[in-house]
Amino acid sequence: MKSLTEYLVFNTANRREFINITSQIEELVGESGVKEGLCLVNAMHITASVFINDDEKGLHHDFETWLEKFAPHEPVSNYRHNLTGEDNADAHLKRTIMGREVVVAITAGKLDFGPWEQIFYGEFDGRRRKRVLVKIIGE
Amino acid sequence: MKSLTEYLVFNTANRREFINITSQIEELVGESGVKEGLCLVNAMHITASVFINDDEKGLHHDFETWLEKFAPHEPVSNYRHNLTGEDNADAHLKRTIMGREVVVAITAGKLDFGPWEQIFYGEFDGRRRKRVLVKIIGE
Amino acid sequence: MKSLTEYLVFNTANRREFINITSQIEELVGESGVKEGLCLVNAMHITASVFINDDEKGLHHDFETWLEKFAPHEPVSNYRHNLTGEDNADAHLKRTIMGREVVVAITAGKLDFGPWEQIFYGEFDGRRRKRVLVKIIGE
Numbered sequence: 001m002k003s004l005t006e007y008l009v010f011n012t013a014n015r016r017e018f019i020n021i022t023s024q025i026e027e028l029v030g031e032s033g034v035k036e037g038l039c040l041v042n043a044m045h046i047t048a049s050v051f052i053n054d055d056e057k058g059l060h061h062d063f064e065t066w067l068e069k070f071a072p073h074e075p076v077s078n079y080r081h082n083l084t085g086e087d088n089a090d091a092h093l094k095r096t097i098m099g100r101e102v103v104v105a106i107t108a109g110k111l112d113f114g115p116w117e118q119i120f121y122g123e124f125d126g127r128r129r130k131r132v133l134v135k136i137i138g139e
Numbered sequence: 140m141k142s143l144t145e146y147l148v149f150n151t152a153n154r155r156e157f158i159n160i161t162s163q164i165e166e167l168v169g170e171s172g173v174k175e176g177l178c179l180v181n182a183m184h185i186t187a188s189v190f191i192n193d194d195e196k197g198l199h200h201d202f203e204t205w206l207e208k209f210a211p212h213e214p215v216s217n218y219r220h221n222l223t224g225e226d227n228a229d230a231h232l233k234r235t236i237m238g239r240e241v242v243v244a245i246t247a248g249k250l251d252f253g254p255w256e257q258i259f260y261g262e263f264d265g266r267r268r269k270r271v272l273v274k275i276i277g278e
Numbered sequence: 279m280k281s282l283t284e285y286l287v288f289n290t291a292n293r294r295e296f297i298n299i300t301s302q303i304e305e306l307v308g309e310s311g312v313k314e315g316l317c318l319v320n321a322m323h324i325t326a327s328v329f330i331n332d333d334e335k336g337l338h339h340d341f342e343t344w345l346e347k348f349a350p351h352e353p354v355s356n357y358r359h360n361l362t363g364e365d366n367a368d369a370h371l372k373r374t375i376m377g378r379e380v381v382v383a384i385t386a387g388k389l390d391f392g393p394w395e396q397i398f399y400g401e402f403d404g405r406r407r408k409r410v411l412v413k414i415i416g417e
Binding site for chain 2: 063097099103104107115138
Binding site: 176190236237238251256 | 279281316318320321322323324349357359360361367374375378379381409411
């Protein structure tokens with residue numbers, strides 16, 4: 001069994017951002033030498049997501065509006081978590097909807113993707129250094 | 140390490156449907172010869188889901204009503220994504236709640252399931268050909 | 279390839295509870311002897327979750343309030359699933375938001391976690407015996 005472990009680092013300019021990381025993951029799959037296996041990609045922070053969807057700006061705007069509706073950032077006093085001095089309770093909820101991780105098949109040495117699948121890092125409490133873990137196993 | 144890769148094809152009569160695919164996945168686990176391992180099942184399209192829940196018609200009706208409440212199909216003009224000419228922005232959001240993928244344990248050559256766990260394909264923008272990926276690895 | 283399969287049993291005093299199971303999973307990773315691999319942890323019941331987030335009481339209160347808002351337990355007659363004689367349709371929906379499973383990387387014989395990641399069992403229809411599956415594969 002082969003394996004590869006890598007950590008991607010993000011430090012976004014904005015509180016919330018979606019970043020397409022597909023090409024970075026594809027490169028790591030190539031490096032790993034794995035032809036048949038699984039690739040786990042997960043946020044290592046609990047106010048961020050890794051998810052798969054379309055790379056379309058309008059859709060990302062819809063996600064942003066929708067998440068803000070169901071887990072609004074303000075008023076921050078609406079959340080008991082924010083009594084700890086944080087203001088990011090909404091980010092914990094948003095990340096829960098979008099998901100912590102994806103598991104992607106590797107077939108014939110490549111990410112085995114449908115026509116529109118792209119991997120995104122979803123930041124909901126940015127402007128500081130955060131990491132994503134990539135773990136590849138297979139043969 | 141053994142592995143198996145298979146693609147299931149769906150073309151639903153309706154825009155939205157839930158289809159129980161458990162027996163198809165069980166068959167593939169048998170074919171794979173894997174006794175101990177993992178089975179990934181994921182939608183390859185970004186307006187569809189694979190999820191695990193109960194095979195109970197009333198519950199499926201509740202899911203449908205609930206998803207429509209939180210991500211209504213209409214008015215389609217409510218979504219910026221639909222400016223691209225699509226009318227399926229709601230399907231991207233519904234799939235996000237229901238999930239892209241499941242990872243299931245294989246133990247002693249079978250899906251290691253609780254008493255009510257069943258695997259479903261969740262279609263939110265059907266009436267066209269779409270695929271599900273099954274990837275099994277183990278020994 | 280090495281593998282380990284274990285079943286954790288829960289029988290909560292309350293209908294809804296969040297239980298930190300991180301140390302139990304860490305012990306099983308140690309027992310497995312796996313140095314590089316993947317660890318799947320999933321609820322085996324369809325009204326319970328396994329998820330990763332912060333071990334902070336205020337946040338757990340926020341999750342509880344938020345889930346109850348989007349999938350209220352009462353009136354139970356609001357859900358067609360409850361016509362079966364069950365009163366747990368809300369628990370199926372809550373578990374869908376929180377997720378069935380997590381897949382965690384094992385690196386150098388340990389759960390490869392960010393600073394605040396903790397694994398929780400999320401019960402939404404407790405007061406009876408329910409199980410969580412832990413499957414570890416790797417080398």
